[in-house]
Amino acid sequence: MTTTQEKSRDFIRTIIAEDLKNNKHGGRVVTRFPPEPNGFLHIGHAKSICLNFGVALENNGVCHMRFDDTNPSKEELAYVEAIKKDVQWLGFDWGANLFFASDYFEQLYDYGIQLIKMGKAYVCSLSADDIRQYRGTLTEPGRESPFRNRSVEENLDLFTRMRAGEFADGTHVLRAKIDMTSGNINMRDPVLYRILHASHHRTGDTWCLYPMYDYTHPISDAIEGITHSLCTLEFEDHRPFYDWLLDTLGTPCHPQQIEFARLNLTYTVMSKRKLLQLVNEKYVSGWDDPRMLTISGLRRRGYTPASLRGFCDTIGLAKRESSVEMGVLENAIRNDLNDTAPRAMAVLHPLKVIITNYPEGREEELAIDNHPKNPEMGKRQVTFCREIFIEQDDFMEEPPKKFFRLAPGQEVRLRAAYLITCDKVIKDADGKVTELHCTYDPASRGGSAPDGRKVKGTLHWVSARHAISAEIRLYDRLFNMENPEADKETNFKSHLNPDSLQILAGCRLEPALAGATVSDRFQFERLGYFCLDCLDTSPGKLVFNRIVTLRDSWEKMEKSN
Ligand code: ATP
Numbered sequence: 001m002t003t004t005q006e007k008s009r010d011f012i013r014t015i016i017a018e019d020l021k022n023n024k025h026g027g028r029v030v031t032r033f034p035p036e037p038n039g040f041l042h043i044g045h046a047k048s049i050c051l052n053f054g055v056a057l058e059n060n061g062v063c064h065m066r067f068d069d070t071n072p073s074k075e076e077l078a079y080v081e082a083i084k085k086d087v088q089w090l091g092f093d094w095g096a097n098l099f100f101a102s103d104y105f106e107q108l109y110d111y112g113i114q115l116i117k118m119g120k121a122y123v124c125s126l127s128a129d130d131i132r133q134y135r136g137t138l139t140e141p142g143r144e145s146p147f148r149n150r151s152v153e154e155n156l157d158l159f160t161r162m163r164a165g166e167f168a169d170g171t172h173v174l175r176a177k178i179d180m181t182s183g184n185i186n187m188r189d190p191v192l193y194r195i196l197h198a199s200h201h202r203t204g205d206t207w208c209l210y211p212m213y214d215y216t217h218p219i220s221d222a223i224e225g226i227t228h229s230l231c232t233l234e235f236e237d238h239r240p241f242y243d244w245l246l247d248t249l250g251t252p253c254h255p256q257q258i259e260f261a262r263l264n265l266t267y268t269v270m271s272k273r274k275l276l277q278l279v280n281e282k283y284v285s286g287w288d289d290p291r292m293l294t295i296s297g298l299r300r301r302g303y304t305p306a307s308l309r310g311f312c313d314t315i316g317l318a319k320r321e322s323s324v325e326m327g328v329l330e331n332a333i334r335n336d337l338n339d340t341a342p343r344a345m346a347v348l349h350p351l352k353v354i355i356t357n358y359p360e361g362r363e364e365e366l367a368i369d370n371h372p373k374n375p376e377m378g379k380r381q382v383t384f385c386r387e388i389f390i391e392q393d394d395f396m397e398e399p400p401k402k403f404f405r406l407a408p409g410q411e412v413r414l415r416a417a418y419l420i421t422c423d424k425v426i427k428d429a430d431g432k433v434t435e436l437h438c439t440y441d442p443a444s445r446g447g448s449a450p451d452g453r454k455v456k457g458t459l460h461w462v463s464a465r466h467a468i469s470a471e472i473r474l475y476d477r478l479f480n481m482e483n484p485e486a487d488k489e490t491n492f493k494s495h496l497n498p499d500s501l502q503i504l505a506g507c508r509l510e511p512a513l514a515g516a517t518v519s520d521r522f523q524f525e526r527l528g529y530f531c532l533d534c535l536d537t538s539p540g541k542l543v544f545n546r547i548v549t550l551r552d553s554w555e556k557m558e559k560s561n
């Protein structure tokens, strides 16, 4: 993980430090996180959240939470609430600074009037298609709209009537009057307002005229006194308009827009539009499906806020697009949980073992460390008896050479218990192994051989008489292609991994796990890190999610391929 010192080296923090030194904004740092409430936040947003709130915190500044809610057709109150919850869960606090672009609709409209009066905006009555046609291309200049030279009076009259609801959707727009030959398409008279007869989740039916993002954003920043407007690279080409607008209006505050590379991760898609398709078309159980790289999905999966913040620190900031390996995210949670998660034993695919020389009615309590390196995490008691469960794949009837687990005649260690040797294999009519008969060495209590003989394998186990049952869900990557969007011929949904969710019923767990709460996270020995599923666990049914495996199994697979 990077230290604060290292953090200060990224280019944005360098700019901010320089500005503070030069007293550029009167020594203030005010940033904002501006989500559009049209979906849930994803891990990419976490990068932006950590950056915006992070630099504010580091510089005694403030970070505003601002909903960029200018598109009523795609936005909902439910998204607003989900987004607030996610940002707070990540550990950030906007205090009193909660804003909505829709609170500025009146001011934005007044600025529209001002631009018209200055001769810097006009009402254009071309159709959307024609506007596109007239706009030109990267290589060809655009053409001026036939409506470009309407008089100020006519523009004021039309704009007022647009607001009053006299016109149908798509009949008129308000455009900035800049330069149709500009090399930057965003400067070719961009649309500032469009007519949309739609109810807004906050302003209801007050408006049928809605401002565009590129118009709303700079003005909202200026109204709030933002000093540094940090955004992703795709807005670099929009910066000239950002600056043109605030310069033209002469706003008292003119924030500096600085762009950074968005986060891309392998084996996933990272756009709300695509995530929404997965939700709507039921490829996943919802925005908070534990396979989704949404903040709510990662939370339900068991990721901690600290692990996501640590991840954002690790990846740092760059000015060039790149893709981060999924393994980096997984390592962030492993690093966090390795130190903090108590150990426990669970058997995913139980195989019954009878210890034939262990007295029938006897039970003994064995003390096991909750953590191998943190003695302060204490010990727990685990009951041992004549019947236990081990994992089916910890036994092989005809093992290959280096199989150090259980096999006929082979001895293994039961974690913190005894050494056992397999004597007999019981099978059903189909030849499936249903039970093993073993003998234990009574002198090996705790798991070490009295004569020092070498026993390589150590298995986890649970008492068959005491274990509780649970459903365990194992997750794999949602896509089976490193970049599901790379192949333009195919739809990203055709690259979904059919094995991304495996549900195991009838898993057997240490009885103490019956007392687990949704905020607990455990390392199930040899299996990975697990937590209770906060939605599907009910009083009669325990459901555990695997957060992550113990090691990066994908990396291994890729190497061996
Ligand atoms: P998406 O493309 O996923 O829909 P968006 O950019 O449309 O994302 P917004 O709600 O507008 O979503 O984003 C809010 C803020 O989060 C913006 O400042 C945006 O730049 C930032 N952001 C979005 N995606 C990423 C990402 N992958 N990496 C870093 N920042 C991001």
Ligand code: MG
Residues within 6 Å of the ligand: 036
């Ligand atoms: Mg957006």
